[in-house]
Amino acid sequence: MIRNVTGEGESNAGIIIRPASSGDAQRMWEIDQICFDPAIAYPIDFIYYHLLVLRDPAFCAWDGETMTGFVLTSLEKRREGCVVTLDLLEPYRRRGLGSRLIVMAERALAARGAQKIVLQAAVENQSAIAFYEKQGYVRGRLLKSYYGKNKDAWRYEKRVI
Numbered sequence: 001m002i003r004n005v006t007g008e009g010e011s012n013a014g015i016i017i018r019p020a021s022s023g024d025a026q027r028m029w030e031i032d033q034i035c036f037d038p039a040i041a042y043p044i045d046f047i048y049y050h051l052l053v054l055r056d057p058a059f060c061a062w063d064g065e066t067m068t069g070f071v072l073t074s075l076e077k078r079r080e081g082c083v084v085t086l087d088l089l090e091p092y093r094r095r096g097l098g099s100r101l102i103v104m105a106e107r108a109l110a111a112r113g114a115q116k117i118v119l120q121a122a123v124e125n126q127s128a129i130a131f132y133e134k135q136g137y138v139r140g141r142l143l144k145s146y147y148g149k150n151k152d153a154w155r156y157e158k159r160v161i
């Protein structure tokens with residue numbers, strides 16, 4: 001359940017971002033299921049695999065005891081990081097939290113040797129496209145049916161060093 005933030009207005013007071021651990025995977029999966037059509041949301045094993053096996057950088061935003069969003073990354077190639085997903089529950093959007101999460105993710109990937117970061121965004125996900133372009137990501141090629149039949153995505157990338 002999302003903690004009531006009415007008394008805080010649009011403030012981010014009390015919202016803390018910290019590195020994810022495997023104990024956070026269940027809630028990360030739940031948030032991803034809420035943010036995306038379950039048909040394209042990630043399976044929980046995928047999240048565990050990134051956190052436990054690959055030990056990829058990931059960060060979670062917490063409003064008190066409640067996780068309200070997260071970013072999950074991957075270092076798939078030696079010098080190329082990837083934003084696997086970045087999800088915030090609706091009441092926590094447009095408050096700068098996505099920006100804070102992606103900056104932390106970019107720094108963590110760069111610290112592991114990434115020189116550029118790539119990601120994919122569904123062509124109809126206008127919020128994500130506006131967000132990533134604001135963060136300096138440059139649109140690349142169209143990935144046909146990336147999210148399933150006729151569900152195309154744009155590839156984006158950004159140099160971080």
Ligand SMILES: CC(C)(COP(=O)(O)OP(=O)(O)OC[C@H]1O[C@@H](n2cnc3c(N)ncnc32)[C@H](O)[C@@H]1OP(=O)(O)O)[C@@H](O)C(=O)NCCC(=O)NCCS
Pocket residue numbers: 035085086087088089092093094095096097098099100120121122125126127128130131132134
């Ligand atoms: C995309 C997402 C992570 C953005 O996070 P956020 O915390 O809302 O973004 P921020 O508040 O840091 O926004 C930074 C800037 O990005 C742009 N932006 C973000 N959301 C936008 C929207 N819905 N429409 C237009 N511009 C937007 C704006 O320029 C914004 O600056 P402003 O608020 O001063 O105008 C969030 O909308 C989300 O979780 N969406 C659902 C999941 C999703 O689609 N994730 C992307 C996976 S590919």
